[in-house]
Amino acid sequence: MGPSLARRARLPGTAVRSAAVSAATSPETPPETSLVPPDDAVAPVRHPEAPAPGTPLGAHYDHCFGCGQALPHGLHLQAHAGEGVSVTAEFTVKPQHQGAPGLAHGGVLTSALDETLGSLNWLMHSIAVTGRLETDFLLPVPVDTVLHLDARCTAVHGRKIYSDAVGRIGGPKGPIAVRAKAVFIEVKVEHFIDNGRKEEIEAAMEDPDQVRRARAFEVNP
Numbered sequence: 001m002g003p004s005l006a007r008r009a010r011l012p013g014t015a016v017r018s019a020a021v022s023a024a025t026s027p028e029t030p031p032e033t034s035l036v037p038p039d040d041a042v043a044p045v046r047h048p049e050a051p052a053p054g055t056p057l058g059a060h061y062d063h064c065f066g067c068g069q070a071l072p073h074g075l076h077l078q079a080h081a082g083e084g085v086s087v088t089a090e091f092t093v094k095p096q097h098q099g100a101p102g103l104a105h106g107g108v109l110t111s112a113l114d115e116t117l118g119s120l121n122w123l124m125h126s127i128a129v130t131g132r133l134e135t136d137f138l139l140p141v142p143v144d145t146v147l148h149l150d151a152r153c154t155a156v157h158g159r160k161i162y163s164d165a166v167g168r169i170g171g172p173k174g175p176i177a178v179r180a181k182a183v184f185i186e187v188k189v190e191h192f193i194d195n196g197r198k199e200e201i202e203a204a205m206e207d208p209d210q211v212r213r214a215r216a217f218e219v220n221p
């Protein structure tokens, strides 16, 4: 099949140039980030009190777009602890998750990967946020498909947590439709208290279960 995009010869002098890359760091030029762990990164350690393999992890926050049950249009992703620092999860693509007719939106699939990768941190009793996430989309994913996700942590370096995930369709052993690599950055509970909108933070702090879940992970042995 020939190219279908409209093409025309470039006018002289209209080529777009990228900005020069500088090694200097400032708020305008944040440090280079990488998905490859440094040589002195260490293996991830499963927390001794992490839930046994097969245990459902539950939601870290009822209003989370990824795992919460309170949002009708959320992903309602359900993750289970795996061996070591690994998790499996399932996400069913609903009509509200479409991009093209009858197909999942790529950003929604990336959200499912993000959520699954994020749940790995709970097996290390670490609170962390996504720093960088890179997704490959290998197959289209139709509405009603169950995406079978499998994620594992590969390395830890200081506050940086490296992990990867795949999402399969047609069953847990089916072909890989999406895959991702990520770096999560460990944070304190204050990250959320200081940055979240006041009304949701206050509601979360009034919920004893939420406070217990958040505070339980603050002290690592």
Ligand SMILES: CCCCCCCC/C=C\CCCCCCCC(=O)SCCNC(=O)CCNC(=O)[C@H](O)C(C)(C)COP(=O)(O)OP(=O)(O)OC[C@H]1O[C@@H](n2cnc3c(N)ncnc32)[C@H](O)[C@@H]1OP(=O)(O)O
Binding pocket: 031, 033, 034, 060, 061, 066, 114, 115, 118, 127, 128, 129, 130, 131, 132, 158, 159, 160, 183, 185, 187, 189, 192, 193, 201, 204, 205, 210, 211, 214
């Ligand atoms: C009492 C109730 C209260 C409520 C409690 C709720 C509990 C909830 C529990 C669990 C929630 C989990 C939620 C999961 C949801 C799914 C996951 C998401 O979607 S998370 C949302 C998307 N992500 C963000 O919004 C991050 C926004 N970014 C930031 O806030 C900052 O940039 C942050 C924290 C990531 C880093 O800022 P810095 O100032 O703390 O740290 P610096 O010094 O910049 O970086 C530390 C190290 O990390 C590397 N780093 C930083 N950013 C990186 C990046 N983007 N990629 C790779 N490396 C990065 C740096 O190079 C540095 O590395 P070197 O230590 O020098 O080796």
